[in-house]
Amino acid sequence: MPAFYNMNCQEKNKELEGELYEMKKTVMMLMVLALTVVLAACGQNNNSGGASPSPESSAPASESPAAELSGSLLATGSSALLPLVEQASKKFMDIHKGVSIQVQAGGSGTGLTQVSEGQSDIGNSDVFAEEKLDAAKAAELVDHQVAVVGMAAVVNPNVSVDSLTKQQLVDIFTGKVTNWKDLGGEDQKIQIINRPSSSGTRATFETYALGQKSEDLQGSIQEDSSGTVRKLVGETPGAIGYLALSYLDESIKVLKYDGVEATVENVANGTYPVWAYEHMYTKGEPSELAKAFLDFMLTDEIQNNDVVELGYIPANKMEIKRDVNGTITK
């Protein structure tokens, strides 16, 4: 602004008007912005609540029609379990309008820590709590097993081997065998695509497929996300890795374990041993809202639709049970 005291009366008036106009414009813009944000927030609530106006009577039979639940839940943890819990929570919120459920990823370790410290209501985990937390903290948590996830060894489609025994897998992952020709394939170097040593998926694979811990070998590749593992196995010649059954597609080749194919039936009847429970832990007995949600996760509607659709195995389909020490009971 030029020197105010150098202008005459008319110019001064024009300058002040200009300033006022600028200020009015700024205030107007801020108000419009605030209004937009408020409308967007309200609009979202309406969409998620009003899109499927299913009346109380159409809820599954196990729900009492008069149950008016309200409140909020926070579930954090495993990214493998995230799609299932998110889908189930959306269905739950459609039925109970007063409930708000937030689901976040962050890893099984984070989920267990947060539920143990009381920062979240439900902790999603791919492993038993005793494997990540110390015994005292793990004893406070109550386990709810909502699904089962199977795992299979996968290779690049150019690898000609179809099935591997337990000993052959152990030899590959401990570095004793480094070329596919030693296993009946072509002369191709084996490229291991592993998960990080703290991953729950790797812990399951090591315990049930290998029977021992495997080292991080020189020259192996580690990736944290199953999606990246699938991409790398599909592209790298001679690659071998392991994925949950929900991640299998045409870009990679699934191997049989000891001659047994990795299917839902084989996991359920116990002939295919490489699988793990998906846990949802609460600290102590769950609150009324958490219990309602956890029961909802175990109803047929979720178990037979969402669980199967997303590639997991329904918990109630399993013909055998397994505890944290690996003992199998029918």
Add this chain to the structure above:
Amino acid sequence: MAQPLERQQAKPHLAEEWVGKVYTLLCIAFLILTIFSLVYFVASKGLSTFFVNGVNVIDLLTGLKWAPEGEPRLFGALPFIFGSFSTSLLAAAIAAPLGFCASVFMVEIAPKFGRQYLQPVIELLAGIPSVVYGFVGLSVIVPFFRDVFPGQGVGIAAGAVVLSIMILPTITTIATDALAALPKGLKEGSYALGATRWQTIYRIVLPTTLPALMTGIVLGIARAFGEALAVQMVIGNAPHIPRSLFESASTLTSAITLSMGNTAMGTVANNALWSLALILMLMTFVFVFIVRWLERRSKI
């Protein structure tokens, strides 16, 4: 009547001054408090690996095997330190000549075209999120390296290439500012003595702006040292010192991002990751110290 008028005008301005001072003081106090609590938190968690869990400092800094959840527990972070330094230094070695040449073109050879078109393009490079760089690296650079060079495609070379593109804007911007700030008399004197344009650039401009250029390079190295996501996607993440540029390696940042979601707070594995974070933070202090020392030297 002049004096009472002045005193009347002084009062509202006194209040203004006081309010301004208090407000800015509060802001700076908040800033300092935040920084100190952050440093304290990282330091307390990082040092608890040594004091609470009993890990030896020398073992952490020089050990070659990293297995915090294995049996026996091993905490050797040397592969990560080696990986971080080698990718950052290699990235700076690639980006520094490119950045300097780009800034010479923008300032000396085509100043108008440079300011109008090249400067926004370089700034665009700086604005792209790092996960995009990592994704492009994984989809384009890694397969290319796998086909052309013997090896796995991932590794220090791929990490250095991705990082060099990321730090190029930093180096170019600082070099451009340094070149533009040169006194005109320097170049005019050189031309008056009969030097050609390239002789001037090579013998006069480059040595004079070398301290500022070094500042830019060190800032670029600091940025590359702290980059996590883009590096993790292309470096392979095996916790070993690689035997070639195209073998899976690991850096301090990629080790932390790989495992942090899978460990529980308070366990020794988690504390070990905090120790890696402490090493990163101390290296940042060292870089800042180096930059300030270089700036002091560059006051001509």
